[in-house]
Amino acid sequence: MYDTIIELRVRNHPGVMSHITGLFSRRAFNLEGIICGPVGDGTQSRMILLVNKNHRLDQMIKQLEKLYDVLAVSIREDPDRVHYPWVYGQG
């Protein structure tokens, strides 16, 4: 059940997406959707990750928090689909 959205604030540079996706693949965390865009003056981006809620979510968050380019991590459970239509394929 893909019901958890992780919202990240990250430094905006060319390698940051690799850092995030690399973490998910090498630790075998599931990652079902990802979207990213610059915010403010462009030095930071917001990244939204769709994951499924399981016992590894806590570990996922801790590993994300360790990444140098990740400035903030927050979780949104049962997200308001109106705000994230892209995640659900414009359902």
Add this chain to the structure above:
Amino acid sequence: MEFNGAQMIIHLLERQGIKILFGIPGGANLPIYEALYHSNLRHILARHEQGAGFIAQGMARSTGRVAVCMATSGPGATNLLTAIADAKLDSVPMVAITGQVPAPLIGTDAFQEVDTYGLTLPITKHNFLVQDTEELLEVIPEAFRIAQSGRPGPVVVDVPKDIQARTMDVQRWPDPAQAAPLPECDGSIISRMADMIHQAERPVFYIGGGVIAADAAEVLKQLARKNTIPVTSTLMGLGAVAHDDPLFLGMLGMHGNAQTNVIMARADLIIALRIRFDDRATGKIEEFCPGAAIIHVDVDPSEIDKLKNATLGVCGDVKEILTRLLPEIKNDERKAWQGDMAALKPSRAFACPESKDMNHPASIIRFIGDFVPEDTIITTDVGQHQMWTAQPYPFRHPMTFLTSGGLGTMGFGLPAAIGAALAHPDQKIVCISGDGSFLMNLQELATLAENRLNIAIVILNNGHLGLVRQQQELFYDNHIFASRFDTSPDFAAIARGFGVMAVDLAQANDPKRALAKALAQPGPCLIHAKVHSQLNVYPMVPPGASNLEMIGGNNHV
């Protein structure tokens, strides 16, 4: 004042307190070497970038401070990868500075271009691809701060050649980076730790290399003595507590002390300090310490509850936490628990035979321990000789045992010994190696000969990849395949060919005396010892099995 990027890097390294670095020059880092030429930094020329990486590791592991290695782009960077990955898994503070093709050529498959950033991403604590000369002022100190803060680790800084060459006016240099301070542990957590320890009847300290890295070995021993809590260690934690300390249980796990694995299963409280519940230490994790409550102290929050849920997870500086815990802990002799353990634990419960057989690796390793000064730094390669060193060698001090624990890299021993010798010119360094491992970085004999370092290399030659042969014997129907060497080089002649003195114990009338004599003399020396070819390291927990399913555990003690 005008500086180019390369000069800025060197100046920033000097401000960081770096006096010596290790590497190999090539096309894409020549501006850095030109800046080195004009600097007072000492550069040690390795003969392979992996050697440079492990020399840096030897320095970092034996001092606890960040060490620096250098490589050019392409093959220079790929050759460094193993040493970087090794530093990541063993949490070694290291900064690797790699040259990259000029920025406009990145992505064009230019000569000696490789995606160093992409390759090092999963094996570093963090990595940087410098985009602009000005960025160096931020990135270099930041690399040092990251490498040494919290749980240490390797950082790669990839610098395109044009960024090294471009000049800029530097008005003000940034302050040298220091380790970021760790948050203080909450007092109520310390009290809860004390309560759990007081309520426990059968507590055990289970410590890892982080206890050494955090300089917490002394306070740990005080705490252990005050409340009579035995201490077991992972491979990485050896040296934190002296081998003959009455509370020391030796190593646990796959090739650990058989009694210790039994004691761990009986414990009702595991106080896990800077360990990561590695599979080599825990065996089948579901069956590890099933009846015990767990206090897990680590500096890395992601280690807590990663593999084993802690009853009490404590994130912070283990030294600070133990120091504050000490006055809250009562004196206790724990006679019942001591009695239980004594019933299990023979005085020297090592798995190796106590024989004086000079063809048994464990005997030779014991003799090395007898012959060299107490503060000698031991490095090993990976395999049977590594486990035989971990089991009986009389370690007494933190940072005197340098070994590749997490990644298990053959070829680690010699370059790590070189790094340790450069950091501790007045100390004896002994590299204990095997005939398989030694060939994996033997080119560094040239670096050793050139620098006339105080290193004795002991090659325990069993003509096999011994630990592979052992697993094939035990778990693959004795199908010994690709683990026996049909030919063996003349190691003594190889050493002499590099200009390093060599002794072959097989040629000596009195091998034990020849060993003592070779170890006693200063300068580089290779000691070749032919050993039994069919020995196994016991006990052995089969991979994936519980720590209580030890092969040879009782028969071989």
